[in-house]
Amino acid sequence: MTKSLNGLPGLYSVVMRTAVQTQFQYRTANYAYLLGMIAEPVIYLVVWQTVAGSQGGAVEGITAGQFAAYYIVWTLVRNMNIVFTPYGWEDRIRNGLLSGMLVRPVHPIHYDLAFFAGWKFVVIVLWLPIAAVLVLIFRPTFDVNALEAGVFLIAIWGAYLIRSLFLWALGMVTFWTTRVSALYELYFTAELLLSGRLLPLALLPGWAATVADVLPFKYTFGYPIEVLAGDLSTAELFLGLGLQAVWIGVGALLVALVWRVGVRRYSAVGN
Amino acid sequence: MPEPTPVDIRVSELRKTFRVPEREAGLRASVRSLVRRTYRDVDAVAGVSFDIPAGQIVGFLGPNGAGKTTTLKMLSGLLFPTSGEISVLGHVPSRRERDYLRRMTLVMGNRNQLQWDIPALDSFEMNRAIYRIPEADFRRTRDEIVELLEIGDLVRKPVRTLSLGERMKAEIAASLLHRPQILYLDEPTIGLDVTMQKRIRSFLAEYNRRYGATVLLTSHYMADVQALCKRVIIIDSGSILYDGGLRELSTRYSPHQTVNVVLGETAPDLSGYGEVLSSVDGRISLKVAKADTSSVAARLLAAFQVSDLTIEDPPIEDVIEQVFAAVPRSAATSAEPVPR
Numbered sequence: 179m180t181k182s183l184n185g186l187p188g189l190y191s192v193v194m195r196t197a198v199q200t201q202f203q204y205r206t207a208n209y210a211y212l213l214g215m216i217a218e219p220v221i222y223l224v225v226w227q228t229v230a231g232s233q234g235g236a237v238e239g240i241t242a243g244q245f246a247a248y249y250i251v252w253t254l255v256r257n258m259n260i261v262f263t264p265y266g267w268e269d270r271i272r273n274g275l276l277s278g279m280l281v282r283p284v285h286p287i288h289y290d291l292a293f294f295a296g297w298k299f300v301v302i303v304l305w306l307p308i309a310a311v312l313v314l315i316f317r318p319t320f321d322v323n324a325l326e327a328g329v330f331l332i333a334i335w336g337a338y339l340i341r342s343l344f345l346w347a348l349g350m351v352t353f354w355t356t357r358v359s360a361l362y363e364l365y366f367t368a369e370l371l372l373s374g375r376l377l378p379l380a381l382l383p384g385w386a387a388t389v390a391d392v393l394p395f396k397y398t399f400g401y402p403i404e405v406l407a408g409d410l411s412t413a414e415l416f417l418g419l420g421l422q423a424v425w426i427g428v429g430a431l432l433v434a435l436v437w438r439v440g441v442r443r444y445s446a447v448g449n
Numbered sequence: 450m451p452e453p454t455p456v457d458i459r460v461s462e463l464r465k466t467f468r469v470p471e472r473e474a475g476l477r478a479s480v481r482s483l484v485r486r487t488y489r490d491v492d493a494v495a496g497v498s499f500d501i502p503a504g505q506i507v508g509f510l511g512p513n514g515a516g517k518t519t520t521l522k523m524l525s526g527l528l529f530p531t532s533g534e535i536s537v538l539g540h541v542p543s544r545r546e547r548d549y550l551r552r553m554t555l556v557m558g559n560r561n562q563l564q565w566d567i568p569a570l571d572s573f574e575m576n577r578a579i580y581r582i583p584e585a586d587f588r589r590t591r592d593e594i595v596e597l598l599e600i601g602d603l604v605r606k607p608v609r610t611l612s613l614g615e616r617m618k619a620e621i622a623a624s625l626l627h628r629p630q631i632l633y634l635d636e637p638t639i640g641l642d643v644t645m646q647k648r649i650r651s652f653l654a655e656y657n658r659r660y661g662a663t664v665l666l667t668s669h670y671m672a673d674v675q676a677l678c679k680r681v682i683i684i685d686s687g688s689i690l691y692d693g694g695l696r697e698l699s700t701r702y703s704p705h706q707t708v709n710v711v712l713g714e715t716a717p718d719l720s721g722y723g724e725v726l727s728s729v730d731g732r733i734s735l736k737v738a739k740a741d742t743s744s745v746a747a748r749l750l751a752a753f754q755v756s757d758l759t760i761e762d763p764p765i766e767d768v769i770e771q772v773f774a775a776v777p778r779s780a781a782t783s784a785e786p787v788p789r
Contacts, residue, residue: 185581188578188581189575189578189579191578192574192575192577192578193575193578196564196567196571196572196574196575199566199567199571200564200566200567203566203567203607204566274557277522277527277555277557278555278557278562280526280527280545281525281526281527281545281550281553281554281555282550282579282580283547283550283551283579283580284547284579442529445526445527445528445529445543446528446529
């Protein structure tokens with residue numbers, strides 16, 4: 179087949195296909211990874227369902243079925259949140275792999291975005307049977323209309339972009355210090371509490387929910403889950419998408435700025 | 450009058466100074482360095498200048514730490530020079546303009562750019578997208594390179610299953626698909642067996658002939674340099690010691706040749722003809738001043754029953770050693786460590 183895709187769309191298409199080929203070579207490893215990842219939400223889910231049971235069927239108005247819906251959607255959103263991390267940056271700088279990327283006429287972020295996006299398609303295919311089993315076991319309550327489904331499909335990619343951009347910016351700290359893991363741990367802890375990963379944001383105390391509202395984490399986790407598993411109004415659905423767009427803009431700007439300064443430093447110091 | 454060959458690479462007074470933290474070994478020094486760090490300025494490249502005309506292959510030689518790789522990195526845009534100027538194909542490399550990056554390639558022997566888990570052919574596709582190579586050109590160049598390097602079978606296997614040499618060939622193929630005009634090759638044959646080295650050498654010579662590419666090559670293998678480069682630049686401690694023809698290098702720095710004679714009789718004393726390097730079973734090697742080799746050969750042929758006589762230039766490694774010995778090493782580092 180003759181393809182004449184050129185420019186960035188061409189690059190994305192080729193890299194995404196490459197990622198799919200690569201990841202399908204590691205079906206077993208990917209499955210083991212996915213199954214391991216299921217343990218975390220299942221623990222949360224069992225805890226909250228138990229609490230709900232002991233409080234007459236609901237916690238702060240969230241029923242056991244709604245908790246099940248939340249944490250099953252969680253498993254997919256968590257996979258959309260897998261991006262190129264600062265650990266990857268450490269490796270890239272220490273082993274000089276970045277040099278190879280810098281002499282190519284394309285910004286390396288495109289490669290990472292495309293590669294991890296391609297990987298998602300493999301993950302989604304592998305996730306479907308796991309989700310089916312979880313549905314059978316935990317009996318979630320879903321009430322999804324077409325608009326919510328559509329917004330969800332956009333929101334999970336918005337979540338992917340936000341987390342990719344922010345972690346790319348954080349990873350670039352490696353330009354200054356070759357150990358960025360401590361900062362990443364800090365980011366990770368804040369994210370765990372304020373994104374909706376550990377518990378639905380509705381269960382946070384008021385002040386913490388306010389903090390979560392003004393940080394990007396919520397838009398990578400809690401918001402896309404709520405779109406499908408929660409009860410957001412049409413206005414809230416679109417406001418969420420709008421705020422995701424804002425955070426994508428902020429992330430892109432941050433990446434551009436840190437990249438400009440960081441590459442200058444890298445080029446001054448070498449590796 | 451013929452048109453002068455255009456200059457592809459122009460380097461003037463290029464300098465790169467690194468600030469390197471340093472401390473003594475041990476716990477005490479480690480704790481002290483928390484409070485007061487000591488740095489030393491190291492001139493990795495200390496003001497080098499050269500021009501390379503289009504289509505020339507130049508060998509860039511020197512011991513480890515001489516400044517070769519740092520210079521290549523500045524030429525390819527990976528490092529900003531501390532001072533001095535570089536112009537390659539009219540571009541300033543450190544700006545890393547896409548037009549420039551599309552016209553050059555940097556091959557570093559120990560860096561892996563191919564995707565590990567998939568066949569090289571798929572990585573080639575990725576390069577087509579990265580360099581925006583039109584489909585027809587891509588196929589033509591890819592097939593040509595695959596044929597020249599004889600890697601038709603290799604490129605269909607996952608890269609992780611290839612041997613070091615096979616991978617290197619695939620790496621070189623990947624880095625030339627966009628048909629770069631400028632090639633920076635840093636130890637392209639490192640760790641490869643002799644046959645594989647030879648294959649890569651003849652491939653590079655053919656690529657240069659076919660596309661008129663300009664090549665700057667570093668290698669510790671003199672065979673690479675002798676096979677490919679008419680001109681060499683020798684660098685040590687960041688400064689150029691020699692820039693000129695490979696043949697002239699030998700003339701200038703090694704005024705001697707070796708005359709080997711095989712005599713049909715018991716070896717006589719030949720010390721009157723030159724310095725006797727060895728004498729075993731009638732096979733005698735003499736070190737003779739270049740200017741005298743013809744007359745010494747003639748005298749030997751006249752005086753003895755000579756069954757064989759050869760005249761050899763000294764090995765290029767020895768000549769280069771002579772260069773290092775002849776030129777005093779410049780002080781590459783500043784006198785005292787500077788606390789900051």
